[in-house]
Amino acid sequence: MSALPGSAEGTAVTGLDSSPVDSSPETLADLPPLTEQTRLEAREIMARYPQARSALLPMLHLVQSVQGYVSPEGVTLCAEELGLTKAEVGAVATFYTMYKRSPTGRHLVSVCTNTLCNVLGGQRIMDALSADLGVHHNETAPDGSVTLEHAECLAACDYAPVVTVDYEFYDQQDVESARELVAALRRGEKPHPTRGAPLSDFRGISRQLAGFSQWADAGAEAAAVDAPWSAGPTLIGVHLADERGEAAPPMPRASATSSSGGEAAEAAGIESAQRGAPEPSGRSLADANDGTDTPAGTEPGTSGQGPAARPRSAPGPATRPRSAPGPATGKA
Amino acid sequence: MPLTPVLTSRWGADQPWKLATYESLEGYAALRTALTMEPDELVTLVKDSGLRGRGGAGFPTGMKWSFIPQPKPGETPTGPAAKPKYLVVNADEGEPGTCKDLPLMMTDPHSLVEGVIISAYAIRCHYAVIYVRGEAVHAHRRLVAAVQEAYAAGYLGTDVLGSGYDLELVVHAGAGAYICGEETALLDSLEGYRGQPRLKPPFPAVAGLYGAPTVINNVETLASVPFVVRGGADWFKAFGPEKSPGPKIYSLSGRVVRPGQYEAPMGTTMRELLEMAGGIRPGHELKFWTPGGSSTPYFTAEHLDVPLDFDSVAAAGSMLGTTALMVFDETDSIVEATLRFTEFYAHESCGKCTPCREGTYWLVQILERLVEGRGTATDLDLLTDTCDNILGRSFCALGDGATSCIASSLKYFRDEYIALLPPEEQARLGRSLRLEPVGAAS
Numbered sequence: 001m002s003a004l005p006g007s008a009e010g011t012a013v014t015g016l017d018s019s020p021v022d023s024s025p026e027t028l029a030d031l032p033p034l035t036e037q038t039r040l041e042a043r044e045i046m047a048r049y050p051q052a053r054s055a056l057l058p059m060l061h062l063v064q065s066v067q068g069y070v071s072p073e074g075v076t077l078c079a080e081e082l083g084l085t086k087a088e089v090g091a092v093a094t095f096y097t098m099y100k101r102s103p104t105g106r107h108l109v110s111v112c113t114n115t116l117c118n119v120l121g122g123q124r125i126m127d128a129l130s131a132d133l134g135v136h137h138n139e140t141a142p143d144g145s146v147t148l149e150h151a152e153c154l155a156a157c158d159y160a161p162v163v164t165v166d167y168e169f170y171d172q173q174d175v176e177s178a179r180e181l182v183a184a185l186r187r188g189e190k191p192h193p194t195r196g197a198p199l200s201d202f203r204g205i206s207r208q209l210a211g212f213s214q215w216a217d218a219g220a221e222a223a224a225v226d227a228p229w230s231a232g233p234t235l236i237g238v239h240l241a242d243e244r245g246e247a248a249p250p251m252p253r254a255s256a257t258s259s260s261g262g263e264a265a266e267a268a269g270i271e272s273a274q275r276g277a278p279e280p281s282g283r284s285l286a287d288a289n290d291g292t293d294t295p296a297g298t299e300p301g302t303s304g305q306g307p308a309a310r311p312r313s314a315p316g317p318a319t320r321p322r323s324a325p326g327p328a329t330g331k332a
Numbered sequence: 333m334p335l336t337p338v339l340t341s342r343w344g345a346d347q348p349w350k351l352a353t354y355e356s357l358e359g360y361a362a363l364r365t366a367l368t369m370e371p372d373e374l375v376t377l378v379k380d381s382g383l384r385g386r387g388g389a390g391f392p393t394g395m396k397w398s399f400i401p402q403p404k405p406g407e408t409p410t411g412p413a414a415k416p417k418y419l420v421v422n423a424d425e426g427e428p429g430t431c432k433d434l435p436l437m438m439t440d441p442h443s444l445v446e447g448v449i450i451s452a453y454a455i456r457c458h459y460a461v462i463y464v465r466g467e468a469v470h471a472h473r474r475l476v477a478a479v480q481e482a483y484a485a486g487y488l489g490t491d492v493l494g495s496g497y498d499l500e501l502v503v504h505a506g507a508g509a510y511i512c513g514e515e516t517a518l519l520d521s522l523e524g525y526r527g528q529p530r531l532k533p534p535f536p537a538v539a540g541l542y543g544a545p546t547v548i549n550n551v552e553t554l555a556s557v558p559f560v561v562r563g564g565a566d567w568f569k570a571f572g573p574e575k576s577p578g579p580k581i582y583s584l585s586g587r588v589v590r591p592g593q594y595e596a597p598m599g600t601t602m603r604e605l606l607e608m609a610g611g612i613r614p615g616h617e618l619k620f621w622t623p624g625g626s627s628t629p630y631f632t633a634e635h636l637d638v639p640l641d642f643d644s645v646a647a648a649g650s651m652l653g654t655t656a657l658m659v660f661d662e663t664d665s666i667v668e669a670t671l672r673f674t675e676f677y678a679h680e681s682c683g684k685c686t687p688c689r690e691g692t693y694w695l696v697q698i699l700e701r702l703v704e705g706r707g708t709a710t711d712l713d714l715l716t717d718t719c720d721n722i723l724g725r726s727f728c729a730l731g732d733g734a735t736s737c738i739a740s741s742l743k744y745f746r747d748e749y750i751a752l753l754p755p756e757e758q759a760r761l762g763r764s765l766r767l768e769p770v771g772a773a774s
């Protein structure tokens with residue numbers, strides 16, 4: 001069996017991970033117990049679905065949110081509530097990458113090393129973090145601050161290379177920005193994601209995935225939804241269309257049920273409307289790859305920023321990314 | 333073709349994910365129209381629009397809806413028609429290169445919610461689920477908030493906008509398994525099992541979630557529905573080719589100057605999109621690209637003028653997939669890129685079918701020794717032979733997808749594989765190629 005780069009020796013490449021669930025007495029003694037509250041919340045999840053077993057995946061997120069991994073106790077709770085055997089629950093829990101088999105550090109750092117991120121430096125980032133932390137894939141730093149993993153494609157290729165912390169996006173990283181990010185996490189800081197809510201921790205995000213709020217009150221909840229972000233590549237086409245004066249053909253006034261082709265055919269003159277459209281100005285590397293004035297890790301605790309602090313997104317490509325955690329990636 | 337923001341038209345607004353913003357930009361207008369129509373009229377409208385599934389396969393959406401067995405007027409329904417109907421949204425975006433649904437859900441989640449309500453109404457469904465990829469926490473967060481807002485405003489729940497129509501919508505997080513993007517694996521996962529594909533038939537339209545008739549649609553597909561309702565079928569067909577019309581979000585990534593999301597009509601070419609994205613990074617040239625994610629055979633510079641629509645891309649030997657255009661230049665090794673993709677498939681193979689489970693494992697072993705310069709003269713044929721024994725021999729398309737990058741890279745870049753062989757192995761093939769330094773870029 002051969003290991004992926006950055007993996008512990010002997011780790012299989014196949015998806016059929018056979019590593020055992022951590023049930024050593026020392027680990028179990030340290031775990032916060034699952035409570036009656038956990039059970040009540042599990043039942044609340046079950047009530048969301050026409051058939052209770054559909055609740056199993058969110059319930060596994062729930063027990064993970066309390067204990068930091070899917071422990072034998074967590075498996076038992078799910079099995080009891082759903083009337084399944086522990087083997088049935090274990091079979092499901094071990095199928096999915098996001099259910100951890102040993103206690104996760106405070107934060108889970110995932111580095112995309114799939115093809116696209118890799119050509120832009122993803123593996124170099126993974127190797128550097130691995131060296132800094134002294135751990136391999138799926139291992140936790142001795143201080144318990146961070147669990148490191150290499151991830152498969154995180155659906156953010158336009159922001160490559162990407163790193164996530166507790167699955168919040170830290171886009172357009174390079175080796176130095178990622179090292180600084182992880183160093184900040186280990187100092188107990190919480191640099192703001194480029195796209196995502198103020199960082200909480202791995203258990204908090206597991207709670208969200210179970211379908212519960214991880215925030216203390218509605219204000220914090222709203223702040224998480226509306227957190228400032230820098231969405232350069234997401235908006236790049238919209239801004240370019242603005243700049244070029246390009247648009248979709250207008251909708252006919254008549255409503256949907258109209259089946260006349262006439263006005264639609266006129267509206268279809270997209271191409272003719274386009275000819276001779278001026279070249280946009282400022283087609284430089286600016287925009288998303290422009291970096292930021294904020295050096296990595298020096299802006300911890302931006303979590304207080306609610307909706308009011310959100311920068312208004314100017315409709316033009318001049319919008320600069322606001323709180324990217326690292327220096328320019330210098331992709332070009 | 334020009335840029336034609338439709339699905340992305342609200343993205344530049346201030347906080348476009350909020351209900352107030354959405355409503356101020358014609359949001360939920362299509363739902364009001366739809367609720368005045370008969371469900372069957374909506375199915376016909378979507379059929380007439382030519383909308384095809386944006387999740388990769390390109391199946392006509394209206395036709396998919398029409399397969400749902402419905403009770404006939406005046407008859408007591410039996411069999412599938414008597415069961416509840418379900419709508420499941422496939423928001424498990426994970427195909428390498430694909431990054432269109434996450435930005436859509438993060439930026440304009442209400443467009444998906446509105447599309448879900450209209451589509452559920454059309455198929456007479458009262459319970460819908462959005463299955464979101466677990467890692468997509470920010471998209472999940474904004475979707476949950478949007479669904480809460482929609483309930484509070486009367487767009488969801490009992491008696492939607494006073495129409496008498498009821499709909500429950502649940503946002504369900506996955507847990508990290510690419511295979512759950514396959515629709516029947518998604519259903520198994522949603523039912524609380526390991527996400528493994530089911531044998532078809534029966535198709536989900538007859539026996540899907542809980543064995544009941546189920547429509548599974550992609551995020552971008554459903555987000556297109558409100559625009560079809562508002563603009564009409566003819567307006568929608570004005571975008572791109574007749575058999576594959578509509579606005580489409582193209583996701584450019586990799587070695588381009590300005591990666592990102594560009595919305596243009598179906599049938600836009602890569603040459604046009606590259607121009608929009610500022611071209612390949614200065615001083616370099618295009619080497620290979622994927623038209624729709626890692627499961628679609630590579631294209632090269634010779635395919636720059638292929639219209640990117642379902643039929644034209646298929647005719648040129650690849651697949652439109654998810655219009656995830658990953659761009660690589662001459663500094664990128666085709667064999668290493670292919671190895672990384674293959675490692676992905678080996679990791680994500682669910683293990684149900686032997687050809688895929690074992691085959692992807694062995695493909696990684698062969699590619700690894702090639703990349704490390706330990707390959708043998710017979711390895712190239714062994715790769716092809718292994719692919720032949722995976723393709724078409726598994727339940728779902730994951731195994732087929734795993735062979736795409738290998739077969740197409742051997743087709744276009746065979747010499748690059750040979751150049752990685754030790755000299756004595758090259759000699760056995762009667763060749764002598766030196767490898768240009770690759771992969772050490774930027």
